[in-house]
Every structure is written in structure tokens, then in C-alpha cells.
Amino acid sequence: MSLRPATPVLSALAALLALAGVEGTHARLTAPREAARLADEAQLVRALGLTDLALFTEARYTRHPALADLATAFQDNPLSFEHFPSGSLIAPPEHFGPTALGFAPEDLR
Amino acid sequence: MSALNRQRALLDFTVAALARRRIKNLALVAVFATVVFLLASAMFFASSLRREAEATLAGAPDLIVQNLSLGRQAMIDAADLPKIAAIRGVATAEGRLWGYYYDRISGANYTVMVPSAADLVPPPGEVIVGEAVPRVRDFKWQGTPLFLSRHEGDLVRFDIARTLGSDVALISADLVLMNEVDFRSFFNVPAGKFTDLAVTVRNPRELSTVVEKASAALPDARFVTREDIARTYQKLFDWREGVMVALAFVAMLAFAIFAAEKATGLSAEEAREIGILKAIGWDTRDVIAMKLWEGGLVSGGAFLLGTVIAYAHVFWAGAPLFASVLKGWAVIYPDFRLTPAIDALQLGTLLLLTTLPYAAATVVPVWRTAAADPDAVMR
Amino acid sequence: MISLHGVSKTYNEGRPNQVTALHGIDLAIAPGVTVFMGPSGSGKTTLLSLVGCMARPTTGRITLDGEVISSLPERFLTDLRRRRFGFVFQRFNLIRGLSVLENVMLPAAPLGEERAVVEARALARLESLGLAGKARMPVEVLSGGETQRAAIARAMVNDAPVLIADEPTANLDTALTHRFLDIVAALRAEGKTVILTSHDPRIIAAAPVTAVVEMQDGTVLEVRS
Numbered sequence: 001m002s003l004r005p006a007t008p009v010l011s012a013l014a015a016l017l018a019l020a021g022v023e024g025t026h027a028r029l030t031a032p033r034e035a036a037r038l039a040d041e042a043q044l045v046r047a048l049g050l051t052d053l054a055l056f057t058e059a060r061y062t063r064h065p066a067l068a069d070l071a072t073a074f075q076d077n078p079l080s081f082e083h084f085p086s087g088s089l090i091a092p093p094e095h096f097g098p099t100a101l102g103f104a105p106e107d108l109r
Numbered sequence: 110m111s112a113l114n115r116q117r118a119l120l121d122f123t124v125a126a127l128a129r130r131r132i133k134n135l136a137l138v139a140v141f142a143t144v145v146f147l148l149a150s151a152m153f154f155a156s157s158l159r160r161e162a163e164a165t166l167a168g169a170p171d172l173i174v175q176n177l178s179l180g181r182q183a184m185i186d187a188a189d190l191p192k193i194a195a196i197r198g199v200a201t202a203e204g205r206l207w208g209y210y211y212d213r214i215s216g217a218n219y220t221v222m223v224p225s226a227a228d229l230v231p232p233p234g235e236v237i238v239g240e241a242v243p244r245v246r247d248f249k250w251q252g253t254p255l256f257l258s259r260h261e262g263d264l265v266r267f268d269i270a271r272t273l274g275s276d277v278a279l280i281s282a283d284l285v286l287m288n289e290v291d292f293r294s295f296f297n298v299p300a301g302k303f304t305d306l307a308v309t310v311r312n313p314r315e316l317s318t319v320v321e322k323a324s325a326a327l328p329d330a331r332f333v334t335r336e337d338i339a340r341t342y343q344k345l346f347d348w349r350e351g352v353m354v355a356l357a358f359v360a361m362l363a364f365a366i367f368a369a370e371k372a373t374g375l376s377a378e379e380a381r382e383i384g385i386l387k388a389i390g391w392d393t394r395d396v397i398a399m400k401l402w403e404g405g406l407v408s409g410g411a412f413l414l415g416t417v418i419a420y421a422h423v424f425w426a427g428a429p430l431f432a433s434v435l436k437g438w439a440v441i442y443p444d445f446r447l448t449p450a451i452d453a454l455q456l457g458t459l460l461l462l463t464t465l466p467y468a469a470a471t472v473v474p475v476w477r478t479a480a481a482d483p484d485a486v487m488r
Numbered sequence: 489m490i491s492l493h494g495v496s497k498t499y500n501e502g503r504p505n506q507v508t509a510l511h512g513i514d515l516a517i518a519p520g521v522t523v524f525m526g527p528s529g530s531g532k533t534t535l536l537s538l539v540g541c542m543a544r545p546t547t548g549r550i551t552l553d554g555e556v557i558s559s560l561p562e563r564f565l566t567d568l569r570r571r572r573f574g575f576v577f578q579r580f581n582l583i584r585g586l587s588v589l590e591n592v593m594l595p596a597a598p599l600g601e602e603r604a605v606v607e608a609r610a611l612a613r614l615e616s617l618g619l620a621g622k623a624r625m626p627v628e629v630l631s632g633g634e635t636q637r638a639a640i641a642r643a644m645v646n647d648a649p650v651l652i653a654d655e656p657t658a659n660l661d662t663a664l665t666h667r668f669l670d671i672v673a674a675l676r677a678e679g680k681t682v683i684l685t686s687h688d689p690r691i692i693a694a695a696p697v698t699a700v701v702e703m704q705d706g707t708v709l710e711v712r713s
């Protein structure tokens with residue numbers, strides 16, 4: 001019997017599935033090692049009191065988005081986009097603080 | 110058995126029919142797989158980074174107290190420390206010394222810190238550096254000292270006591286750790302001043318009360334809780350943001366083009382072929398099953414190919430494609446490996462988004478043709 | 489046994505280009521070999537398409553072994569086409585780009601038989617038509633006569649009890665026509681029904697033919713058996 005047309009395609013799919021399986025196994029096998037690494041990182045974070053990932057080092061608001069100044073117009077605020085692309089990847093922090101003046105009539109007296 | 114044979118025969122026909130335009134169809138799968146690859150890579154990368162941030166930043170200080178002056182962060186007075194420490198529920202409060210140093214030699218920004226943990230404090234005249242510092246300074250031999258220059262003509266020598274490994278690069282690549290005396294003299298920070306205060310509380314549930322009392326004690330200060338930090342990173346690379354939106358949009362556009370190309374209807378040739386198949390005894394169901402195989406092979410194959418390569422790209426090769434994007438203007442980009450983290454829900458969504466519309470676009474136009482009388486092929 | 493009772497077929501009914509291709513045909517087609525002849529446009533192909541369940545008559549009914557088939561729902565018609573009929577179309581209708589063998593095997597695809605069995609059968613049909621050597625060639629490189637034989641092989645691959653062939657010998661030379669007639673004789677000997685249309689006097693005069701139906705302007709002029 002001759003080679004069926006779908007056989008090479010099915011073999012290719014099977015090879016891809018096997019590769020996916022290898023990758024799944026890789027994920028599973030490296031999990032303990034990675035957990036240990038994450039624990040090391042957490043340890044260092046605790047020891048140094050770190051607050052941010054060292055992923056974007058070009059500006060202080062990208063290096064420490066959690067601690068960035070809130071009211072500075074340029075450079076320090078995540079809403080400024082001059083540092084593309086990190087500036088557009090990091091969301092502005094949600095803790096902008098109270099945005100409206102909160103006071104009651106009796107406060108004015 | 111016979112159902113299996115039937116499906117296999119339909120599949121064989123589909124492949125033989127697709128093979129007639131081999132180049133076109135392979136190109137289709139390749140483009141499709143590229144789109145899936147980009148999306149899946151972004152997904153893997155983002156969810157892995159998010160997980161990393163969540164796992165490590167859980168150890169961040171409960172509360173950071175910053176002094177604000179003219180809307181900018183300013184040094185905080187050591188005298189404020191006891192005011193915070195005296196608040197009930199506060200376990201520890203300590204002044205932190207840290208700042209940025211722009212290295213004119215390499216053009217990189219370092220984060221210089223005085224560690225609070227004793228085992229990380231280097232002896233005088235020495236520093237502990239993150240993985241990237243020797244790299245950007247291009248240190249060729251073990252024990253090369255780190256010279257830091259504050260201005261023209263100034264050169265301060267620090268010996269490197271230790272380098273933090275690349276295992277922890279993602280949080281420490283740009284760090285330069287000094288002891289307090291070196292830090293104050295190098296940056297000219299007067300005694301009695303700190304960058305900010307790090308506070309831990311006894312019971313995390315009391316944090317809001319502590320913040321409330323602290324803001325009464327220091328009305329001009331700003332308080333950043335660990336929750337605020339976590340929230341910042343939960344949104345890191347959020348799908349709706351920046352480049353990801355552009356990526357997703359391009360991908361959607363590509364799908365739309367494929368789908369439109371398919372859905373604008375069958376060519377006369379294709380319609381005739383379906384008529385022939387019906388005339389020689391194929392059922393409407395057979396024709397549709399055959400077309401489903403076609404859509405499934407193309408889109409399913411592209412999905413599998415795209416995700417498998419994406420995994421290898423992100424978790425084996427370290428996402429080199431993104432590194433150049435993420436590095437942006439920065440000089441320092443940490444040399445880190447990512448922990449495989451796969452969000453099954455996201456992956457499932459991607460699977461549905463790729464296969465369903467494509468399969469539908471393949472099958473729907475066939476429906477009407479396949480349901481028509483086949484007598485047109487008699488003449 | 490196939491019977492037609494008052495069968496007529498009108499195309500594009502109610503529109504200006506309305507054509508009545510068949511007018512009230514009454515006819516019985518017995519097992520054996522029936523040949524339809526008649527001038528071009530007399531309705532031969534239309535009649536074959538009605539008998540082969542490719543289209544429905546406008547009026548009248550058609551029965552196959554006593555069962556009315558002209559009003560069956562579509563899925564039953566497909567089933568009939570698949571199990572009872574094998575077709576050779578006037579224009580062959582092979583699928584371009586596929587090999588001769590793949591084309592011949594196509595009608596068997598939905599039946600769920602073992603591929604090896606179908607392939608052996610298809611090769612045997614091609615062999616009997618002198619086309620085994622071309623089995624792996626794409627159909628578009630075949631000559632007219634080879635294409636016709638490939639179409640005949642495809643019509644016979646499912647061993648259907650009724651073979652319907654529209655001008656099956658139009659492109660064949662004398663030798664190949666005789667070869668085809670041998671096959672027809674063998675089918676007849678197996679008790680099968682063969683329905684042909686032809687202009688070819690060699691076919692009409694051939695030994696296995698049991699009935700000749702002469703048509704003109706959508707009516708049956710004469711039945712000779």
C-alpha cells in the first residue's frame with residue numbers, strides 16, 4: 001500500500017505533540033528547582049527590603065514604580081511616556097491617594 | 110472502526126487537496142503560527158514575570174514611609190523614626206538608605222543600597238554588586254575593583270566583596286550594596302537623614318490602623334503599603350497595556366484577513382469540486398467533516414506549532430525577542446531565566462480564538478454549497 | 489428495476505428562460521444494458537440525472553425496485569447515490585490535482601472501508617481498463633480517452649448495482665470501446681443494471697445491449713429491446 005497523504009501531516013502533528021509533552025515535563029521537572037530559586041529571591045527581598053523588579057533601569061519611575069513620586073510632572077511619574085517601551089508597559093500605580101479635597105463645613109470654622 | 114476509517118479517508122482527501130497549493134497553505138500555516146507564537150510568547154512571559162513578582166515581593170516591607178517636599182520625595186528625618194516606632198502594632202521600623210547612581214563610564218543607572226541584614230553588609234571600602242554591574246563594566250578578571258566617579262576628576266575605589274548570582278538577577282541585577290559609613294560619605298548624606306522608613310507590623314490586618322495613626326503623626330508623609338506594591342505588579346504587562354494591545358490588535362487583524370479571505374465565498378472551482386463529491390455519493394456531513402478537518406489541521410497545527418515554539422523561546426532561550434524590546438533605553442537588562450508558568454485559562458482562550466473563527470470561516474461558506482442539488486455537475 | 493411514471497423536468501420554472509427538457513416520460517428500465525440515444529439536447533443527460541437521484545422531477549415519480557425515490561429527503565438520496573449508483577459524467581468531473589488512484593477511490597471515502605481494500609479494488613478497476621500504469625499520475629496530464637477510463641473506473645469502484653454512464657465511449661477508439669463493452673457484458677452477467685447514452689452505432693448494435701431507447705425533444709420516441 002502506498003503512503004497515505006495524511007501520514008506525513010499526522011507525523012508532524014505527533015512530533016509537535018511530543019515536543020509539547022517534553023515541554024510540559026520540563027516545566028514539571030524544573031518546578032522544585034525554580035521554587036527554591038524563588039525562595040532565594042524572596043529571602044533577598046526580605047533581607048534588603050526590596051520593593052521592585054530590576055527589569056527597567058532607565059528611569060526611577062520604571063526602576064521603582066511602586067515608590068515613584070506621584071505629583072512630579074516629568075521623569076518620575078509612570079504616566080510620562082518618554083521612556084518607551086517600559087513606560088507604556090508599566091501601569092501607573094493605583095494608589096494615587098485622595099483626588100478630591102475631603103472636608104466638612106465644620107472644618108472651615 | 111469504520112467511523113475511524115471514514116475520518117481517516119476524509120483526512121487523506123483533505124491533505125491531498127491542500128497539498129495541491131502546498132506553498133500557499135504552508136505559508137498560511139506559517140503566518141498563522143507566527144501570530145500564535147507572538148501572542149503565546151507574550152502570554153508566557155507576562156504570566157511568568159507576574160508570578161515571579163508575586164512570589165518574591167510578598168517579602169517586601171509592610172509599609173514604606175516617604176517624606177514629601179515640593180511634591181517630590183525628599184530625605185526623611187531620623188527624628189520621625191521614633192514617632193512611627195511608637196505606634197502600637199508596629200513591630201520594627203528602620204531608616205533605609207538607598208538611591209540611584211548614574212555611572213558615567215557605562216551609562217547605566219545603579220541602585221545603591223545600605224542593606225539592613227547584617228550578613229549582606231560589606232566591610233568598609235567594599236561593595237556587593239548585582240549580576241549586571243560587572244557585566245556592563247566589562248570586568249575581565251576576578252577581583253577587579255569598582256571605581257565610581259561622582260564628578261570629573263573624582264574616583265572612589267570599592268573592592269567587590271561578592272556578586273549576587275543570576276538566580277536572583279531579576280530583583281538585584283543593578284544593585285550596589287555599601288555599608289552605611291561609605292554610603293553617607295560617598296553620597297554626602299548627613300547623619301540623621303534617611304531615604305525612607307521601612308516598617309513591619311505585627312498583624313497585617315492592623316496595617317490600615319497603623320497607616321491612619323502614622324499619617325496623623327507625620328501629616329506630610331506618603332505611605333506605600335505592600336498591597337500597593339503588589340497591585341503595581343499585578344498590572345505589569347496587563348493585556349490592555351501598551352505593546353500588548355498593539356500585538357493583540359495586529360494578531361486580530363491577521364485573523365480577520367484570513368477569515369475574510371475564506372468567508373468571501375468559494376471559488377467556482379471549489380464549489381464545483383463539492384458538487385462532484387456530492388454527486389459521487391458524499392453526504393453533506395462528509396463534505397463538512399472534510400472541511401472541518403481542513404480548518405482544524407491548519408489552525409490546530411498553527412496553534413500547536415506557535416505555542417511549542419513560544420515555550421522554547423520564553424523558557425529555554427530566555428525570550429531574546431522580548432529582551433530587546435523590554436531593554437528599551439536601559440543599559441542594564443538582567444540576565445534572568447523565567448520559571449515556566451502557564452495560565453491554562455489564557456492558553457485555552459488563545460486556542461479558541463485561533464481555531465474557532467478559522468474553522469468557522471472554512472466551514473460556513475461550504476454549508477450552502479454542500480446542501481444544494483449536485484445535478485449541476487452533470488453538464 | 490427502475491420505472492418512470494409521467495416524469496417531466498422543467499428548468500427555471502416561471503422565469504423567461506424556462507426550458508422543459510422532459511415531457512411526461514413513462515418508461516421501465518430493466519436489469520441489463522439500456523442505451524439512450526437521440527439528438528443533442530433531446531434530454532438524455534437530464535433523464536440520467538433524474539434516475540441517478542441528482543435532481544428531482546418537476547412532475548411524476550420514479551421508483552427503484554418498487555420504492556418511490558423521487559420524493560425522498562436529501563440524505564436518503566445521498567445514500568442511494570452512494571450505494572446504488574455509479575456515475576460516469578459527460579464531462580468526467582475528475583478532481584484536478586489529485587492522482588488517478590485518489591480520484592478513483594473518492595466514492596469509497598465516506599463508506600469507512602479499510603484503505604488497503606479500497607485501494608486494491610481501485611487498482612483492479614484501473615487494471616481492467618488498461619490504466620494501472622497511470623494510477624499515480626495527476627489526472628490533468630491524462631489524454632481524453634484515459635480521463636474517460638479513469639471516470640469509468642471511479643464509477644465502478646463501489647460495485648454499485650446500477651452503472652449510469654453519459655457518453656462513456658465518446659473519446660475511446662475501437663479497441664477501447666470493445667474493452668468497455670466487455671466490462672459492460674461482465675456487469676450484465678453479474679445481474680447489474682447499466683444505463684448508457686450514446687451516439688455510437690457500435691454501442692447500439694453491440695451484443696450486451698438489451699434495450700435501446702430513442703429520444704427526441706424530451707419525449708421517448710421508441711423503445712427497442
Ligand SMILES: Nc1ncnc2c1ncn2[C@@H]1O[C@H](COP(=O)(O)OP(=O)(O)OP(=O)(O)O)[C@@H](O)[C@H]1O
Binds near residue numbers: 507509529531532534
Ligand atoms: N440546468 C439547466 N438549465 C436550463 N436548461 C437546461 C438545464 N439543463 C439542461 N437544460 C436544457 O435541457 C435540454 C436537454 O438537455 P440535456 O443535457 O438533457 O440534453 P442531452 O440529450 O444530454 O444532449 P447531448 O447529447 O448534447 O448531451 C437542453 O435544451 C438544455 O439546454
Ligand SMILES: [Mg+2]
Binds near residue numbers: 532533534578654
Ligand atoms: Mg448530454
